Amino acid sequence: xxxxxxxxxxxxxxxxxxxxxxxxxxxxxxxxxxxxxxxxxxxxxxxxxxxxxxxxxxxxxxxxxxxxxxxxxxxxxxxxxxxxxxxxxxxxxxxxxxxxxxxxxxxxxxxxxxxxxxxxxxxxxxxxxxxxxxxxxxxxxxxxxxxxxxxxxxxxxxxxxxxxxxxxxxxxxxx
Amino acid sequence: xxxxxxxxxxxxxxxxxxxxxxxxxxxxxxxxxxxxxxxxxxxxxxxxxxxxxxxxxxxxxxxxxxxxxxxxxxxxxxxxxxxxxxxxxxxxxxxxxxxxxxxxxxxxxxxxxxxxxxxxxxxxxxxxxxxxxxxxxxxxxxxxxxxxxxxxxxxxxxxxxxxxxxxxxxxxxxx
Numbered sequence: 496x497x498x499x500x501x502x503x504x505x506x507x508x509x510x511x512x513x514x515x516x517x518x519x520x521x522x523x524x525x526x527x528x529x530x531x532x533x534x535x536x537x538x539x540x541x542x543x544x545x546x547x548x549x550x551x552x553x554x555x556x557x558x559x560x561x562x563x564x565x566x567x568x569x570x571x572x573x574x575x576x577x578x579x580x581x582x583x584x585x586x587x588x589x590x591x592x593x594x595x596x597x598x599x600x601x602x603x604x605x606x607x608x609x610x611x612x613x614x615x616x617x618x619x620x621x622x623x624x625x626x627x628x629x630x631x632x633x634x635x636x637x638x639x640x641x642x643x644x645x646x647x648x649x650x651x652x653x654x655x656x657x658x659x660x661x662x663x664x665x666x667x668x669x670x
Numbered sequence: 671x672x673x674x675x676x677x678x679x680x681x682x683x684x685x686x687x688x689x690x691x692x693x694x695x696x697x698x699x700x701x702x703x704x705x706x707x708x709x710x711x712x713x714x715x716x717x718x719x720x721x722x723x724x725x726x727x728x729x730x731x732x733x734x735x736x737x738x739x740x741x742x743x744x745x746x747x748x749x750x751x752x753x754x755x756x757x758x759x760x761x762x763x764x765x766x767x768x769x770x771x772x773x774x775x776x777x778x779x780x781x782x783x784x785x786x787x788x789x790x791x792x793x794x795x796x797x798x799x800x801x802x803x804x805x806x807x808x809x810x811x812x813x814x815x816x817x818x819x820x821x822x823x824x825x826x827x828x829x830x831x832x833x834x835x836x837x838x839x840x841x842x843x844x845x
Contacts, residue, residue, distance in 0.1 A: 501796070582796050588785045594769040610763045611792030618786040621676070621757050623798035623814070639798070 497580040499624040500669070501614075501638075502572070504585035504597060506630040507645045508605065509562040518552055536649040559596040564604050567662030573607050574670055581608050584622055586634070587615035628665060632656060643668065672755040674799040675844070676789075676813075677747070679760035679772060681805040682820045683780065684737040693727055711824040734771040739779050742837030748782050749845060756783050759797055761809070762790035803840060807831060818843065 505511040516532045523545060537546055552558055572581055583601060587593045594615055601613060614622065619629070620637035627638045628645055632653045635642030643665065644656035659665050680686040691707045698720060712721055727733055747756055758776060762768045769790055776788060789797065794804070795812035802813045803820055807828045810817030818840065819831035834840050 499796070582793075584796075588773075588788050588790075591770065591773050594773060594790070595766065598763075598766050598769060609792070612796075613763050614789060614791040614796055615763075615769070616789040616791075617784070618757075621674070621759075621787075621789055621797055621799065623796060 497578065498626065499580045499582060500575065500626040500628060501582050501584040501619075501622050501624040503627075503629040503631070503634070503645070504583060504587070504601075505562075506565075506647045507628055508565055508568045508572075508583065509559075509600070510565050511562055512648060514558070514562045515549060515552070519549055523549070533648060536651075538649065553590055554592065556592050557596070559590075559593045559600060562600070565662060567666075569604060571662040571666045571670075572605065574666065576607055578670065579626075580612070582612045582614055582622075582624060583608055584614040584616065584619060584624075584627075586617055586619060586631075588617040626669070628659070672753065673801065674755045674757060675750065675801040675803060676757050676759040676794075676797050676799040678802075678804040678806070678809070678820070679758060679762070679776075680737075681740075681822045681824075682803055683740055683743045683747075683758065684734075684775070685740050686737055687823060689733070689737045690724060690727070694724055698724070708823060711826070713824065728765055729767070731767050732771070734765075734768045734775060737775070740837060742841075744779060746837040746841045746845075747780065749841065751782055753845065754801075755787070757787045757789055757797075757799060758783055759789040759791065759794060759799075759802075761792055761794060761806075763792040801844070803834070 502508060515537060516529050520527050537549060575581060585597060587597050619634040625640045627635060627640060628643045629635055630645045630647040630650055632644060632650055635644060635656050642656050644650060644653060644658045646658055646660045659668060677683060690712060691704050695702050712724060750756060760772060762772050794809040800815045802810060802815060803818045804810055805820045805822040805825055807819060807825055810819060810831050817831050819825060819828060819833045821833055821835045834843060
Protein backbone atom coordinates (compact mmCIF):
# COMPACT_ATOMS: atom_id res chain seq x y z
CA UNK A 496 0.00 0.00 0.00
CA UNK A 497 1.27 3.47 -0.88
CA UNK A 498 1.88 5.92 1.96
CA UNK A 499 -0.98 8.39 2.34
CA UNK A 500 -0.80 12.16 2.23
CA UNK A 501 -3.63 14.32 3.57
CA UNK A 502 -3.50 17.61 1.68
CA UNK A 503 -5.34 20.74 2.81
CA UNK A 504 -7.18 22.98 0.32
CA UNK A 505 -7.18 26.64 1.43
CA UNK A 506 -3.68 28.13 1.21
CA UNK A 507 -2.21 24.79 0.17
CA UNK A 508 -3.98 23.69 -3.05
CA UNK A 509 -5.87 26.99 -3.37
CA UNK A 510 -4.45 30.50 -3.11
CA UNK A 511 -7.05 31.73 -0.64
CA UNK A 512 -4.80 34.52 0.65
CA UNK A 513 -4.58 35.73 -2.95
CA UNK A 514 -8.39 35.87 -3.15
CA UNK A 515 -8.54 37.96 0.03
CA UNK A 516 -5.85 40.31 -1.33
CA UNK A 517 -7.90 40.80 -4.52
CA UNK A 518 -11.05 41.57 -2.52
CA UNK A 519 -9.16 43.92 -0.22
CA UNK A 520 -7.75 45.86 -3.15
CA UNK A 521 -11.14 45.98 -4.85
CA UNK A 522 -13.23 47.03 -1.83
CA UNK A 523 -10.89 48.74 0.62
CA UNK A 524 -7.70 50.08 -0.93
CA UNK A 525 -6.96 49.90 -4.65
CA UNK A 526 -3.38 51.05 -4.02
CA UNK A 527 -2.48 48.25 -1.55
CA UNK A 528 0.58 46.25 -2.58
CA UNK A 529 -0.04 42.47 -2.80
CA UNK A 530 3.52 41.76 -1.62
CA UNK A 531 2.77 43.42 1.72
CA UNK A 532 0.01 40.86 2.29
CA UNK A 533 2.28 38.01 1.27
CA UNK A 534 4.83 39.08 3.87
CA UNK A 535 2.46 39.83 6.76
CA UNK A 536 -0.84 38.38 7.90
CA UNK A 537 -4.13 40.24 7.47
CA UNK A 538 -4.47 39.97 11.21
CA UNK A 539 -1.28 42.04 11.71
CA UNK A 540 -1.96 44.54 8.94
CA UNK A 541 -5.63 45.39 9.28
CA UNK A 542 -7.69 47.05 11.94
CA UNK A 543 -10.12 44.78 13.70
CA UNK A 544 -13.29 45.92 11.94
CA UNK A 545 -11.70 45.87 8.47
CA UNK A 546 -10.28 42.40 9.18
CA UNK A 547 -13.74 41.19 10.15
CA UNK A 548 -15.43 42.74 7.10
CA UNK A 549 -12.81 41.17 4.84
CA UNK A 550 -12.88 37.67 6.33
CA UNK A 551 -16.69 37.69 6.40
CA UNK A 552 -16.50 37.29 2.60
CA UNK A 553 -16.00 33.55 3.14
CA UNK A 554 -19.75 33.36 3.78
CA UNK A 555 -20.62 34.88 0.39
CA UNK A 556 -21.90 32.38 -2.17
CA UNK A 557 -19.20 31.98 -4.79
CA UNK A 558 -16.25 32.84 -2.55
CA UNK A 559 -14.62 29.42 -2.94
CA UNK A 560 -15.63 28.89 -6.58
CA UNK A 561 -12.97 30.91 -8.38
CA UNK A 562 -9.93 30.83 -6.12
CA UNK A 563 -6.75 30.39 -8.12
CA UNK A 564 -4.76 27.19 -7.88
CA UNK A 565 -1.54 27.48 -5.88
CA UNK A 566 1.46 27.54 -8.27
CA UNK A 567 2.78 24.03 -8.89
CA UNK A 568 -0.02 22.27 -7.00
CA UNK A 569 -1.46 20.46 -10.03
CA UNK A 570 1.86 19.29 -11.46
CA UNK A 571 3.31 18.19 -8.12
CA UNK A 572 0.17 16.34 -6.98
CA UNK A 573 0.13 14.56 -10.34
CA UNK A 574 3.73 13.45 -9.74
CA UNK A 575 3.07 12.54 -6.09
CA UNK A 576 0.15 10.31 -7.17
CA UNK A 577 2.63 7.83 -8.61
CA UNK A 578 4.22 7.18 -5.25
CA UNK A 579 1.56 8.18 -2.72
CA UNK A 580 -2.16 7.83 -2.09
CA UNK A 581 -3.38 11.44 -2.01
CA UNK A 582 -6.40 12.63 -0.04
CA UNK A 583 -7.69 16.20 -0.18
CA UNK A 584 -8.73 17.04 3.37
CA UNK A 585 -10.49 20.36 3.87
CA UNK A 586 -12.06 21.78 7.03
CA UNK A 587 -14.99 22.82 4.85
CA UNK A 588 -17.73 22.11 7.42
CA UNK A 589 -17.30 25.58 8.90
CA UNK A 590 -18.87 27.08 5.78
CA UNK A 591 -22.00 25.35 4.51
CA UNK A 592 -21.91 27.09 1.13
CA UNK A 593 -18.34 26.05 0.53
CA UNK A 594 -19.17 22.35 0.20
CA UNK A 595 -20.51 22.28 -3.36
CA UNK A 596 -18.14 25.05 -4.49
CA UNK A 597 -15.13 23.14 -3.23
CA UNK A 598 -16.49 19.95 -4.78
CA UNK A 599 -16.78 21.58 -8.22
CA UNK A 600 -13.41 23.32 -7.81
CA UNK A 601 -11.73 19.95 -7.21
CA UNK A 602 -13.53 18.46 -10.24
CA UNK A 603 -12.22 21.34 -12.32
CA UNK A 604 -8.62 21.55 -11.16
CA UNK A 605 -7.75 18.21 -9.55
CA UNK A 606 -9.55 15.50 -11.56
CA UNK A 607 -6.51 13.25 -10.98
CA UNK A 608 -7.58 12.93 -7.32
CA UNK A 609 -10.67 10.67 -7.20
CA UNK A 610 -13.81 11.80 -5.32
CA UNK A 611 -13.26 8.82 -3.02
CA UNK A 612 -10.13 10.61 -1.83
CA UNK A 613 -11.87 13.84 -0.83
CA UNK A 614 -12.67 14.63 2.77
CA UNK A 615 -14.66 17.62 4.02
CA UNK A 616 -14.45 17.73 7.78
CA UNK A 617 -14.12 20.03 10.76
CA UNK A 618 -11.73 18.71 13.38
CA UNK A 619 -8.89 17.05 11.42
CA UNK A 620 -7.84 14.82 14.31
CA UNK A 621 -10.32 12.30 12.83
CA UNK A 622 -7.88 11.70 9.92
CA UNK A 623 -5.49 8.80 9.60
CA UNK A 624 -2.65 9.24 7.12
CA UNK A 625 1.13 9.10 6.99
CA UNK A 626 1.86 12.68 6.00
CA UNK A 627 -0.20 15.85 6.35
CA UNK A 628 0.42 19.07 4.40
CA UNK A 629 -1.44 21.96 6.02
CA UNK A 630 -1.04 25.68 6.66
CA UNK A 631 -2.73 25.52 10.08
CA UNK A 632 -0.38 24.39 12.88
CA UNK A 633 -3.31 23.22 15.06
CA UNK A 634 -4.19 20.62 12.42
CA UNK A 635 -0.64 19.27 12.55
CA UNK A 636 -0.60 19.20 16.36
CA UNK A 637 -3.35 16.57 16.54
CA UNK A 638 -1.98 14.58 13.58
CA UNK A 639 -0.16 11.33 14.35
CA UNK A 640 1.97 11.16 11.20
CA UNK A 641 4.58 13.50 9.74
CA UNK A 642 3.40 17.09 9.40
CA UNK A 643 4.57 19.59 6.79
CA UNK A 644 3.60 23.20 7.43
CA UNK A 645 2.79 24.89 4.13
CA UNK A 646 4.15 28.41 4.42
CA UNK A 647 1.56 31.19 4.71
CA UNK A 648 1.60 34.75 6.13
CA UNK A 649 -0.53 33.62 9.08
CA UNK A 650 1.82 30.82 10.22
CA UNK A 651 5.25 32.48 10.06
CA UNK A 652 5.60 32.52 13.85
CA UNK A 653 5.45 28.73 14.05
CA UNK A 654 8.81 27.04 14.53
CA UNK A 655 7.60 23.61 15.62
CA UNK A 656 6.81 22.00 12.28
CA UNK A 657 8.93 21.46 9.20
CA UNK A 658 8.06 24.30 6.84
CA UNK A 659 7.69 23.97 3.07
CA UNK A 660 7.73 27.24 1.14
CA UNK A 661 6.07 26.04 -2.05
CA UNK A 662 4.90 23.00 -4.03
CA UNK A 663 8.41 22.83 -5.48
CA UNK A 664 9.71 22.29 -1.97
CA UNK A 665 7.06 19.63 -1.36
CA UNK A 666 8.30 17.86 -4.48
CA UNK A 667 11.91 18.04 -3.29
CA UNK A 668 10.91 16.70 0.11
CA UNK A 669 8.65 13.85 -0.99
CA UNK A 670 9.66 12.78 -4.48
CA UNK B 671 -9.86 12.06 26.06
CA UNK B 672 -13.16 10.29 25.39
CA UNK B 673 -13.14 7.32 23.01
CA UNK B 674 -14.31 8.25 19.54
CA UNK B 675 -17.17 6.75 17.59
CA UNK B 676 -17.48 7.25 13.81
CA UNK B 677 -21.18 6.98 12.97
CA UNK B 678 -22.47 6.50 9.45
CA UNK B 679 -25.52 8.39 8.15
CA UNK B 680 -27.46 6.36 5.55
CA UNK B 681 -29.17 3.37 7.14
CA UNK B 682 -27.62 4.14 10.51
CA UNK B 683 -28.72 7.66 11.52
CA UNK B 684 -31.09 7.99 8.56
CA UNK B 685 -33.69 5.46 7.40
CA UNK B 686 -32.61 5.50 3.77
CA UNK B 687 -34.08 2.07 3.06
CA UNK B 688 -37.40 3.48 4.28
CA UNK B 689 -37.13 6.32 1.77
CA UNK B 690 -36.53 3.84 -1.06
CA UNK B 691 -39.51 1.76 0.07
CA UNK B 692 -41.73 4.85 -0.01
CA UNK B 693 -40.53 5.76 -3.52
CA UNK B 694 -40.97 2.17 -4.72
CA UNK B 695 -44.54 2.06 -3.43
CA UNK B 696 -45.31 5.46 -4.94
CA UNK B 697 -43.78 4.88 -8.39
CA UNK B 698 -43.72 1.14 -8.99
CA UNK B 699 -46.19 -0.82 -6.84
CA UNK B 700 -48.61 0.80 -4.42
CA UNK B 701 -49.53 -2.62 -2.99
CA UNK B 702 -45.96 -3.63 -2.05
CA UNK B 703 -45.56 -4.50 1.64
CA UNK B 704 -42.86 -2.49 3.43
CA UNK B 705 -42.01 -5.49 5.64
CA UNK B 706 -40.91 -7.46 2.59
CA UNK B 707 -38.27 -4.78 1.92
CA UNK B 708 -37.17 -4.77 5.54
CA UNK B 709 -36.55 -8.53 5.37
CA UNK B 710 -34.88 -8.72 1.95
CA UNK B 711 -32.60 -6.39 0.02
CA UNK B 712 -33.83 -4.43 -3.03
CA UNK B 713 -31.09 -6.21 -4.90
CA UNK B 714 -32.69 -9.60 -4.20
CA UNK B 715 -36.28 -8.49 -4.72
CA UNK B 716 -36.19 -6.31 -7.81
CA UNK B 717 -35.37 -6.92 -11.41
CA UNK B 718 -32.20 -5.28 -12.60
CA UNK B 719 -33.79 -2.40 -14.51
CA UNK B 720 -36.27 -1.59 -11.73
CA UNK B 721 -33.44 -1.72 -9.19
CA UNK B 722 -31.47 0.73 -11.27
CA UNK B 723 -34.41 3.09 -11.79
CA UNK B 724 -35.11 3.05 -8.06
CA UNK B 725 -31.54 3.58 -6.86
CA UNK B 726 -31.01 6.34 -9.45
CA UNK B 727 -33.26 8.49 -7.25
CA UNK B 728 -30.23 9.25 -5.06
CA UNK B 729 -29.16 11.70 -7.76
CA UNK B 730 -32.43 13.67 -7.56
CA UNK B 731 -32.14 17.01 -5.75
CA UNK B 732 -33.96 16.67 -2.45
CA UNK B 733 -33.49 12.91 -2.06
CA UNK B 734 -31.45 13.24 1.15
CA UNK B 735 -33.36 16.23 2.55
CA UNK B 736 -36.39 14.54 4.05
CA UNK B 737 -35.22 11.05 5.01
CA UNK B 738 -36.66 10.03 8.38
CA UNK B 739 -34.41 9.65 11.37
CA UNK B 740 -33.72 6.05 12.39
CA UNK B 741 -35.75 5.17 15.50
CA UNK B 742 -33.78 5.89 18.68
CA UNK B 743 -30.84 7.54 16.88
CA UNK B 744 -31.36 10.99 18.42
CA UNK B 745 -31.89 9.82 21.99
CA UNK B 746 -29.07 7.28 21.96
CA UNK B 747 -26.50 9.64 20.34
CA UNK B 748 -27.45 12.25 22.97
CA UNK B 749 -26.72 9.71 25.68
CA UNK B 750 -23.52 8.47 23.99
CA UNK B 751 -22.21 12.06 23.82
CA UNK B 752 -21.69 12.01 27.59
CA UNK B 753 -19.18 9.20 27.37
CA UNK B 754 -17.87 9.34 23.80
CA UNK B 755 -16.70 11.84 21.22
CA UNK B 756 -19.12 11.31 18.33
CA UNK B 757 -18.29 11.95 14.67
CA UNK B 758 -20.82 11.63 11.87
CA UNK B 759 -18.94 10.07 8.97
CA UNK B 760 -20.80 9.82 5.69
CA UNK B 761 -19.52 8.64 2.30
CA UNK B 762 -21.36 11.63 0.81
CA UNK B 763 -18.77 12.45 -1.86
CA UNK B 764 -20.38 9.99 -4.27
CA UNK B 765 -23.37 12.33 -4.63
CA UNK B 766 -22.52 15.98 -5.10
CA UNK B 767 -26.07 17.18 -4.38
CA UNK B 768 -26.18 15.28 -1.13
CA UNK B 769 -23.57 17.50 0.56
CA UNK B 770 -25.71 20.51 1.45
CA UNK B 771 -28.81 18.35 2.02
CA UNK B 772 -26.96 16.15 4.48
CA UNK B 773 -25.48 19.25 6.13
CA UNK B 774 -28.93 20.77 6.70
CA UNK B 775 -30.39 17.42 7.77
CA UNK B 776 -27.74 17.13 10.49
CA UNK B 777 -28.43 20.73 11.61
CA UNK B 778 -32.10 19.85 11.87
CA UNK B 779 -31.96 16.47 13.59
CA UNK B 780 -28.55 16.20 15.25
CA UNK B 781 -27.66 19.68 16.56
CA UNK B 782 -26.03 17.97 19.57
CA UNK B 783 -23.20 16.83 17.26
CA UNK B 784 -21.06 19.88 16.43
CA UNK B 785 -20.21 20.68 12.79
CA UNK B 786 -16.55 20.13 13.71
CA UNK B 787 -17.50 16.47 14.20
CA UNK B 788 -18.97 15.97 10.73
CA UNK B 789 -17.03 14.21 8.00
CA UNK B 790 -18.14 13.83 4.38
CA UNK B 791 -15.75 11.51 2.62
CA UNK B 792 -15.48 8.71 0.09
CA UNK B 793 -13.09 5.98 1.17
CA UNK B 794 -13.55 5.65 4.93
CA UNK B 795 -10.13 4.10 5.50
CA UNK B 796 -8.94 7.70 5.98
CA UNK B 797 -10.75 7.78 9.36
CA UNK B 798 -9.16 7.30 12.75
CA UNK B 799 -11.51 6.46 15.61
CA UNK B 800 -12.00 3.81 18.28
CA UNK B 801 -15.39 2.48 17.23
CA UNK B 802 -17.21 2.60 13.88
CA UNK B 803 -20.95 2.01 13.43
CA UNK B 804 -21.74 1.36 9.78
CA UNK B 805 -24.09 -0.71 7.63
CA UNK B 806 -21.48 -1.35 4.95
CA UNK B 807 -19.09 -4.21 5.77
CA UNK B 808 -16.37 -2.84 3.43
CA UNK B 809 -16.12 0.28 5.59
CA UNK B 810 -15.51 -1.88 8.65
CA UNK B 811 -12.93 -4.04 6.86
CA UNK B 812 -10.52 -1.13 6.44
CA UNK B 813 -11.21 0.30 9.90
CA UNK B 814 -8.56 -0.23 12.57
CA UNK B 815 -10.81 0.06 15.63
CA UNK B 816 -13.86 -1.94 16.75
CA UNK B 817 -16.55 -2.24 14.10
CA UNK B 818 -20.28 -2.58 14.75
CA UNK B 819 -22.38 -3.59 11.75
CA UNK B 820 -25.71 -1.80 11.87
CA UNK B 821 -28.29 -4.29 10.65
CA UNK B 822 -29.78 -3.62 7.20
CA UNK B 823 -31.46 -5.80 4.55
CA UNK B 824 -28.37 -5.46 2.33
CA UNK B 825 -25.88 -6.77 4.92
CA UNK B 826 -27.66 -9.82 6.34
CA UNK B 827 -25.21 -12.23 4.73
CA UNK B 828 -22.28 -10.78 6.66
CA UNK B 829 -21.15 -12.86 9.61
CA UNK B 830 -17.74 -11.32 10.21
CA UNK B 831 -18.69 -8.23 12.21
CA UNK B 832 -20.63 -7.84 15.43
CA UNK B 833 -24.18 -6.96 14.40
CA UNK B 834 -26.40 -4.43 16.17
CA UNK B 835 -30.09 -4.61 15.29
CA UNK B 836 -31.13 -1.14 16.42
CA UNK B 837 -30.06 1.98 18.32
CA UNK B 838 -31.38 0.31 21.47
CA UNK B 839 -28.81 -2.41 20.92
CA UNK B 840 -26.09 0.19 20.35
CA UNK B 841 -27.04 1.71 23.70
CA UNK B 842 -26.88 -1.67 25.42
CA UNK B 843 -23.48 -2.36 23.86
CA UNK B 844 -21.82 0.99 24.49
CA UNK B 845 -23.50 2.63 27.48
